[in-house]
Amino acid sequence: MAETNTVTIRGVSKAFGRGDAAVRVLHDVSVDIARQEFFTLLGPSGCGKTTLLRLVAGFEIADSGSIRIEGQDVTHAPPFRRPVNTVFQNYALFPHLTVEQNVAFSLEEQRLPRDQIRQRVGEALEMVRMQTYARRRPSDLSGGQQQRVALARALAPRPKLLLLDEPLSALDLKLRKEMQIELKQLQAEAGITFLFVTHDQEEALALSDRVAVMQGGRILQMGPPREIYEAPTHRFVADFIGDINLLDGEATGGGVRVAGGQTLPVQVSRPGPVTLAIRPERARLVAAGTGVMDATLVHSAYLGTATLHKLQLASGGDFLIRQSDPVQAAPEKGSRVGIALPTDALQVLQE
Amino acid sequence: MTQSDTLRRIVLMLPALVAILLLVGAPLGLMGWVSLLEKGTTAGVDWGSAPSIGNYQRLVWEEDFDGTLILNTNYLVIFLRSVLQAAVTTLLCLMLGLPVALWMASLSPTGRAVMLLLVTIPFWTNLLVRNYAWLIILREGGWLGMAVDALWPFGPVQLLYNDVAVAIGLTYSFLPFMVLPVYSVFEKFDWRLVEAAHDLGATRARALRRVILPVAMPGILAGSLLVFIPCLGAFVTPALLGGGKTLMLGNVIQMQFGPSRNWPFGAAISVVLLAVMLLAMTALALWRNRRSA
Ligand SMILES: Nc1ncnc2c1ncn2[C@@H]1O[C@H](COP(=O)(O)OP(=O)(O)O)[C@@H](O)[C@H]1O
Ligand SMILES: [Mg+2]
Numbered sequence: 254m255a256e257t258n259t260v261t262i263r264g265v266s267k268a269f270g271r272g273d274a275a276v277r278v279l280h281d282v283s284v285d286i287a288r289q290e291f292f293t294l295l296g297p298s299g300c301g302k303t304t305l306l307r308l309v310a311g312f313e314i315a316d317s318g319s320i321r322i323e324g325q326d327v328t329h330a331p332p333f334r335r336p337v338n339t340v341f342q343n344y345a346l347f348p349h350l351t352v353e354q355n356v357a358f359s360l361e362e363q364r365l366p367r368d369q370i371r372q373r374v375g376e377a378l379e380m381v382r383m384q385t386y387a388r389r390r391p392s393d394l395s396g397g398q399q400q401r402v403a404l405a406r407a408l409a410p411r412p413k414l415l416l417l418d419e420p421l422s423a424l425d426l427k428l429r430k431e432m433q434i435e436l437k438q439l440q441a442e443a444g445i446t447f448l449f450v451t452h453d454q455e456e457a458l459a460l461s462d463r464v465a466v467m468q469g470g471r472i473l474q475m476g477p478p479r480e481i482y483e484a485p486t487h488r489f490v491a492d493f494i495g496d497i498n499l500l501d502g503e504a505t506g507g508g509v510r511v512a513g514g515q516t517l518p519v520q521v522s523r524p525g526p527v528t529l530a531i532r533p534e535r536a537r538l539v540a541a542g543t544g545v546m547d548a549t550l551v552h553s554a555y556l557g558t559a560t561l562h563k564l565q566l567a568s569g570g571d572f573l574i575r576q577s578d579p580v581q582a583a584p585e586k587g588s589r590v591g592i593a594l595p596t597d598a599l600q601v602l603q604e
Numbered sequence: 605m606t607q608s609d610t611l612r613r614i615v616l617m618l619p620a621l622v623a624i625l626l627l628v629g630a631p632l633g634l635m636g637w638v639s640l641l642e643k644g645t646t647a648g649v650d651w652g653s654a655p656s657i658g659n660y661q662r663l664v665w666e667e668d669f670d671g672t673l674i675l676n677t678n679y680l681v682i683f684l685r686s687v688l689q690a691a692v693t694t695l696l697c698l699m700l701g702l703p704v705a706l707w708m709a710s711l712s713p714t715g716r717a718v719m720l721l722l723v724t725i726p727f728w729t730n731l732l733v734r735n736y737a738w739l740i741i742l743r744e745g746g747w748l749g750m751a752v753d754a755l756w757p758f759g760p761v762q763l764l765y766n767d768v769a770v771a772i773g774l775t776y777s778f779l780p781f782m783v784l785p786v787y788s789v790f791e792k793f794d795w796r797l798v799e800a801a802h803d804l805g806a807t808r809a810r811a812l813r814r815v816i817l818p819v820a821m822p823g824i825l826a827g828s829l830l831v832f833i834p835c836l837g838a839f840v841t842p843a844l845l846g847g848g849k850t851l852m853l854g855n856v857i858q859m860q861f862g863p864s865r866n867w868p869f870g871a872a873i874s875v876v877l878l879a880v881m882l883l884a885m886t887a888l889a890l891w892r893n894r895r896s897a
Contacts, residue, residue: 312799332802345800349818358814359804410805 258321259414259446260286260309265318267304278304279470281318286414286448286463291440293449295457296467297493302450303342305467306416309448311335323413333362338407339416343423344399346391352402353378353387359410377405380439397428404436408443415440417449421456433460454494458482466490483532488602491530498536498572499602500529509601513567514546519599528602533575535598538562538584544591548572553583564590632878639871648867659872679856679873686853689767689842690835693774694782697831698824700775701782705823706816708783709790716791723780723787731777735844738773739764742845765847773841781830789823825888833881853877 267279278301286292294302307313309320311332319328327335338359347355353374360370378384381401391399400420407415420436421429437460440447451457457464458478465475466489473487485491488499502509504521509529511517521527541547548564551571559577566572572592584590640655666676708719726734741748742763752761763769797819801811817824839854846852853873860870 310799310803312802331807332799333805333807337803339800339803341796341800343796345794345796347797347800347815347819349821358801358806362805362810406804 257287258285259288259290259323260284260292260448261319261321262305262309263319263321265305265308265315265320267301267308267313267316277470279308279315282470282472283318284465284472284475286446289440289444289446291437291447291449291460291462293451293457293461293464294467295451295454295464295493298452300467301470302452302467303418306339306418306448306450309414310337310339310416336413337416338410338412338414339418340400340403340407340420342418342420344391344403346399346402346406348391350390351387352383352389352391352394355391355402356406356409358406363410373409377409380408380442381405381435396423397432400424400432404439408439408445411443412445414446414448417447419450419452422451422453429456436460458494466493468493483598484600485530486600486602488528488530491600491602496533496573496575498531498533500531500570501568502527502529511545517545517594517599518596519601521601530600530602531594531598533561533573534559534577535595536572536574537593537595538574538576539591539593541589541591544593547589547591550584550586550588550590552586562590564592635871635874638868639875641868643866643868648861648865659869660876662869663872663876682851682856683853683876685851686836689770689774689852690832690838692771693778693835694828694832696771696775697779697782698828701779701786701827702820702824705783705786705790708787709793720787723783726777726780731840732844734777735773735841738769738776738845742769742772764845765849767846769845770842770852773845774835774838777838777841778831778835781834782827785826785830786820786823789820793819822892825892829885829888832884836881837877 262282262284265279265282266277268275268277270276282301282305284292284305294305296302304313308315309322311327311330311334314329319326321327322336347358350358356374356377357370360373365373374387375384378387381404383398383401383405386394386398386402391402394402400423403420417436421432424432433456436447449457449460458481461478463475463477464481465472466481466487467473468487468489474481474485474490476484481490482494485494485497491497491499500511502511502517504524504527505516506524508516508518509521509527511529517529519529537544546566548566550562551565552563554561554563559575560583562574562576562583564572564574574592637655638649639659640657642650642653642656642658644650661673662676663679664676665673668674704723708716708723711719740746743749744760744762744764746763749761749763752763793816797815798811801815802808806814836852837854837857838852839858842852842855843858848855857870857873857877860866860873864870
């Protein structure tokens with residue numbers, strides 16, 4: 254059977270420290286990454302993203318579970334025997350070598366013929382538009398240029414899988430946006446599977462084919478950006494990615510009864526307390542008494558492409574509505590308004 | 605820059621200039637001057653003699669009975685032996701010091717502090733005492749000698765009073781000069797570079813050769829100079845552990861100023877030694893500049 258995955262991670266756990274001081278950093282993580290996929294690990298700082306990446310690169314060895322790359326078990330293989338290259342967070346360029354020597358490093362380790370090395374170094378530098386800097390030292394380059402060299406160096410050996418650990422986090426916003434687009438293009442051109450790590454949800458959504466949201470060493474949800482954004486399954490995922498409204502409710506036979514409001518026809522597997530989530534742009538502002546529940550308008554902010562309304566619910570909680578309909582005038586501040594919740598936009602969350 | 609600024613600078617630099625002239629320039633000048641004079645009959649120098657390069661000639665040429673100059677390789681041999689001895693010592697210090705420094709840098713901050721202390725403790729002990737300690741260890745019936753005899757089936761081994769003993773003594777004395785500069789480089793070393801090398805396909809040995817050693821090169825060069833140069837002029841260790849049989853330049857110089865009472869010749873040898881060291885350092889500096897350019 255032909256392997257369709259570049260990476261197969263099965264039940265991987267990892268702890269640091271020994272005995273009583275041991276801290277479990279990854280709990281039973283399983284991930285499949287398809288060929289040529291742009292896969293992103295997204296989560297707050299300290300959730301174990303880097304550790305998972307280092308397990309795949311071979312800098313750490315898993316306590317249990319297995320890692321396969323292109324069908325080959327590499328769980329215990331040293332990093333120099335894995336068809337994987339890494340773009341390090343701090344770039345880790347060799348300071349004593351020039352740009353082209355940095356890029357040639359892996360090719361020289363492979364003992365390729367000299368003219369072939371020269372050609373592939375040229376190609377790699379061209380890919381990141383750094384040919385003119387070939388003879389410079391890393392210390393003579395700006396952060397963005399070092400970033401490009403690090404990319405070229407990692408791409409030169411044509412790895413099956415490229416690991417990128419927050420590669421853009423050291424760049425300023427404008428450069429970061431540019432590099433995001435370049436990265437995406439590069440990935441499509443080179444046809445290499447990317448395993449990308451970031452704590453920036455916007456970056457994750459913009460670049461990825463699929464995103465895995467991590468928290469506390471576990472993957473909570475995995476799926477395409479749209480699914481992660483529009484159909485979060487965990488309160489943490491919903492909260493971490495963009496603005497979201499969370500409503501407490503009670504599941505009954507006929508649906509979910511929202512605290513201080515109507516019963517909505519949402520299917521829930523078993524009765525009990527649940528949390529409903531809805532994105533601000535999916536909820537609508539309607540006349541008082543005509544929606545699911547009423548609330549008081551606290552504040553309206555005109556954002557150009559939309560208007561953001563902040564409401565206060567009877568329960569005391571806040572509720573955001575992002576309205577992109579430009580003709581509709583905003584109601585008076587302090588007035589009573591209604592909230593309409595399209596059933597298809599409602600998500601039932603696990604804790 | 606105004607004139608008063610220039611004046612201020614000169615005045616401020618004056619103490620340093622005077623100190624350098626008095627403490628470095630004057631002794632060196634004196635040594636150079638003495639090396640051109642002749643040996644006195646009662647004192648070490650005949651201050652009234654006419655300056656000549658005779659002492660330098662004596663290093664290579666010997667006057668025969670009939671006044672013709674014939675080649676005298678005695679001093680050349682001692683010189684080459686000294687360079688060889690110093691080079692071997694430097695190499696031994698590198699082989700021992702590099703792993704030690706590497707290992708020290710991998711310790712916890714407390715471990716590093718303890719190791720630094722241990723490495724520097726020999727500095728606080730008198731050089732003679734340290735050499736006599738090796739004398740006791742290496743002499744016949746000493747514990748190292750007994751251990752070697754027990755393992756070596758072909759009769760007793762003479763450990764003391766040879767080049768090996770001198771190399772051991774010198775290596776021991778100068779090892780800290782290698783460990784400390786190399787350690788200071790490894791302490792600041794970014795270990796992620798090694799991970800990057802592994803990531804790019806380099807085995808441990810290749811990463812050592814292509815990343816760790818090149819990045820540590822400034823420390824390795826500094827340490828090598830700090831070992832090689834004083835080794836060239838060493839005289840206590842060769843005198844004690846070499847048993848006076850295996851002379852090094854330092855011993856020859858010491859003999860000229862001591863028993864032989866031939867200060868001008870001693871000064872001439874010292875000047876040559878100094879010139880060789882300066883040459884070596886300049887060559888190294890040039891090589892490094894070219895590499896980092
Ligand atoms: N070598 C290590 N030794 C001990 N703890 C570590 C080590 N590496 C990471 N950790 C811990 O593991 C947790 C996850 O770290 P990391 O994978 O770097 O998170 P992230 O990349 O998501 O910020 C953190 O709490 C961190 O302190
Ligand atoms: Mg990290």
